[in-house]
Amino acid sequence: MRRFAYYFVICFILVLCIFAQLTLRLSVDDLSQATLREFIIWELRLPRLLIALLIGSTLALVGGSFQILFRNPLATPSTVGTTAGATLGALIALTFGLDGALGISAVTLCAFAGALCATSLVLSVATTSRARIEEILLAGIAITLAAGAVSQGLHLVAEQNALFAAAQWSLGQLPQVGYDRVSLLLGPVVLCHLALISQRRSLMTLSWGEERAASVGVNTRRVRLLLLLGGCLGVGAAVALCGPIAFVGLLVPHLVRQFLGEQAGLDLGVISFSGAVFLLASDTLAQFGLPGTEVPVGVVTASLGAPALFVLILRKRPRA
Numbered sequence: 001m002r003r004f005a006y007y008f009v010i011c012f013i014l015v016l017c018i019f020a021q022l023t024l025r026l027s028v029d030d031l032s033q034a035t036l037r038e039f040i041i042w043e044l045r046l047p048r049l050l051i052a053l054l055i056g057s058t059l060a061l062v063g064g065s066f067q068i069l070f071r072n073p074l075a076t077p078s079t080v081g082t083t084a085g086a087t088l089g090a091l092i093a094l095t096f097g098l099d100g101a102l103g104i105s106a107v108t109l110c111a112f113a114g115a116l117c118a119t120s121l122v123l124s125v126a127t128t129s130r131a132r133i134e135e136i137l138l139a140g141i142a143i144t145l146a147a148g149a150v151s152q153g154l155h156l157v158a159e160q161n162a163l164f165a166a167a168q169w170s171l172g173q174l175p176q177v178g179y180d181r182v183s184l185l186l187g188p189v190v191l192c193h194l195a196l197i198s199q200r201r202s203l204m205t206l207s208w209g210e211e212r213a214a215s216v217g218v219n220t221r222r223v224r225l226l227l228l229l230g231g232c233l234g235v236g237a238a239v240a241l242c243g244p245i246a247f248v249g250l251l252v253p254h255l256v257r258q259f260l261g262e263q264a265g266l267d268l269g270v271i272s273f274s275g276a277v278f279l280l281a282s283d284t285l286a287q288f289g290l291p292g293t294e295v296p297v298g299v300v301t302a303s304l305g306a307p308a309l310f311v312l313i314l315r316k317r318p319r320a
Contacts, residue, residue, distance in 0.1 A: 006260055052279050055189075055241070056279025057276035060252040060275020060276070061197075066249070069228075071209075080139070081140045084151075085114040085117055091155075112240035119232035171298045188234055191233055196230050235249075246302045251305040251309050285300050286299070
């Protein structure tokens, strides 16, 4: 019954947000405005809605997978340095005024390249035969700190306009793009979902511990590499397009576990769907929450996520 109620609420929020995204702030008085409304709905708002669903599901899926893989409830999609690498790449493009290619902006290309470089460094540690989960986690932290230090150094040589653009990008915003950009994002997202969900049984076994998982025949090294590669690919593409969006990968798996139980927290499909709805709801608030202005969606997710996570922590504390 509790599971049914959860799905009912999530689906209701999804339908409500889709309706709001496609219909709010639209008025039609004549035929020309009707044509304009159709253009706004199908060419501007629907691609953004799809981007929100794809990125929300990816961030939540990777966050839930990494929390199980690292056996750390604070693990997020940025734990292994992917977000920091993407941020550094974007800042390099903005600082040196690089040009894009193939119809893709230099910021997106450099951010994705930075995410792949950070991922490659982590994978170089993960592929060693005796690498432990703790060492991979430490490698991710080291990459995050190093990329952050270089980013701070670039701030000293960047122009004022580049600094402003970098600060705006770092807030996390869903871009107003066309279907070509949606299809471009779809490839890495689908590969990410296939890689992670195909390993869900092995991941559930890994939640018992690597030694126990290996004792029942799980190739822990192979599973670990697939999860890291698939997760970082999806997160790298998402961050490259939209910038870092906080709390989706951290909060959503905790919400699922809180409402549906610990076993449901291992269900990657539920986590992925919940993340898609969470980011879509956050983007709806970002667009229509304040009249006449739009708030970056990363600000909304942080504003919702921080107090919600704090409440969950208090509820989990044992009572005296």
